[in-house]
Amino acid sequence: MSGKRSRRTLGDMDVIYQAIADWVDKHGVEAARMLAAQLPPPYLGSEGEPVVPRLTEHILERFEADDVVFRRFAAGVHDWQSYMGNIAAQHLREAEIAKRFLGHRLPRIREWAQIELMEAEAQAKYWREGEEEQKTRY
16 A cells, blocks of 8 residues: 555535535534534645645635634544554654645645644654653563
8 A cells, every 4th residue: 555545525526515615605604613623634645746625625715714613623633533553653644744735825724734743743752752661661
């Protein structure tokens, strides 16, 4: 496996995307807040290019000024995610992916990337130190 993910999400399917986007636009910030934590996260495409799913981009652009929408989105990116194996390396990979979004046209995506990068690097350090401590114990 190449390590690159190919995702097809509801937010990328034209008819469903348009229906959800129209519903959010009609019902405003409260609708955006309800969906924010479930928005599909940015990822790298099959050629390694940074991809922001259309629905995520639409909501973060349309409701850019709403901090609640952004915080819920950012908090939901790794919701229900679990790690096994080399956890530090997985967090370093997340940091590398986040770096690819630091120059994105949307300020909220750039802000997410900065937070993601900082958190991923901190988590990698934590897990590396834990692994080193385990090695010295046994």
